[in-house]
Amino acid sequence: MLARDSAIPARPGAYAWYFDELPPGVPAQGCIVGAFGTLLYVGIAPKLPPSNGRPPSRQHLRQRVRYHFRGNAYGSTLRLTLGCHLAGQLGIELRRVGSRGDRLTFTKSGEALLSEWMAAHARVTYVLDDEPWKLEDELISNEVLPLNIANIAHSPSRGTQTPSTRPADCLVVQPAPLPGLSRVDRRRHRGCGTLDDRDRRSSDSTRR
Template sequence: MADVPREPGVYVWFFDEIPPGVPTDGCYENEHGTALYVGIATVKRTLRSRLRNHFRGNASGSTLRLTLGCHLDLPLRQVGSRLTFGDHEPVVSTWLAEHGRVACVARPDPEPLELELLRSGRFPLNIKDNPHPYAKSVSELRAAVRSAARAAGASA
């Protein structure tokens, strides 16, 4: 992480193993794997802090972690107002470390590049502004898992 800029920018996650059920038709591929997710870092949350959050954060602070945990069928639970995979958060961290590679580019105005990449329709794990046909399935999966966690938390 030391070489990741403390600047705004865009990052793309590549995976050498595809999470269960994720389609890869039309995705970018290179020697690092298949590109499944694109994200943005702003002045407030720089590339370094944003990527650190994905690697070591929790389901509430990283939509990528939430999505991966849902695809890995990890139990989500509600703790106070936050949703977390709890003791299973390290499973997401380990999976990301073993199978994920991230490429980033620092840009003072990252939004246009992120939008351009998303509109290409090649990133199945993104939801917002994403025309990829799997985006709706990701949204529904995350909503169902969140709803179940909230219902379980309310009955506890």
Template sequence: MRFEAERVALLDPERLWSAGEVLGRPGPVPRAAGVYGWRFTSAPHEGLPVGKLLYVGIAPRRMATRTSRQNLRSRVRYHFRGNAEGSTLRLTLGCLLGLELRRVGSGRRLTFTVRGEAELSAWMAEHAKVSWVEHPQPWLLESELIANLDLPLNLDQNKRNTFYAKLRAMRAAARERARELPIST
């Protein structure tokens, strides 16, 4: 593997950080580019391991025509307190935990509503732990990690994972159900 030091740092981090620590001021997460990894002290779904690296994400995200302006600090903090529309991790966890996805606002955005997002934030505050590693081109490291590790909560670039089909179906069913329901206020 090309990024051995970074892989080791995410698989066996010196420290795992909780929501309270990450969301505190000034907070430990750097305003830098890199990859973050998530573990949970309670399995978000039957059959998923506890305490093992289950998901990696990056900041900034590289898109076809530009690179996002996000950094590790903004992205990790958003995962802890944002909503499912802006966080693939939150969308995945909410679906796995059985929260109801709904259309909100104009009807184009999908979230777990204020109540569901608060429930998800509380679950994450109790069970989610995160670590990170700085890297100037995190998309390269992310691709390498997904190709070589068992990361069941990542869908992008991860069709070979045994949990892929189940997770993809759960998320699709949640989206389909949300489109059938009236817009939530």
């Protein structure tokens, strides 16, 4: 899947992530369960074109799925939520990085451990669609997708995630070195992380 001749095409569409092992604290009641495991997350590539005249995204399925697998938590909601739930099990922590401390990742070693876990327990399916944002809206409105935290308010799973299972409560953020703080002040500062950021018709599947 990560090779140049990946079975996942460089085309627009929607993708769905199934897991054969549930991460700690993830509520699975009402989720779709199939041969690949439990469906916990869906996404699309490209995203909905902007309405302000800006150029639309040129990202495609292969790029997006690859990033979810080998990128980092800053650019992947899936990795962010998954890593927060697996933090205790894998011994990883979410930290602020970058000169402004405005990016959240599990550090290089932590992201590598997360990728290994995904390779062992995750499978991704996809379906080609020239306007995948319409399908995404339909799926999020009708299916329980506990790792789609950015869209949780529009999902049937809203209200099923208790304070102990919301990904935001799993964050362990290290002191953020902010401009203007002395070295001593930086040691005392404690940052607060924020989180913004099935298809039964799938045409193929790839073992992660």
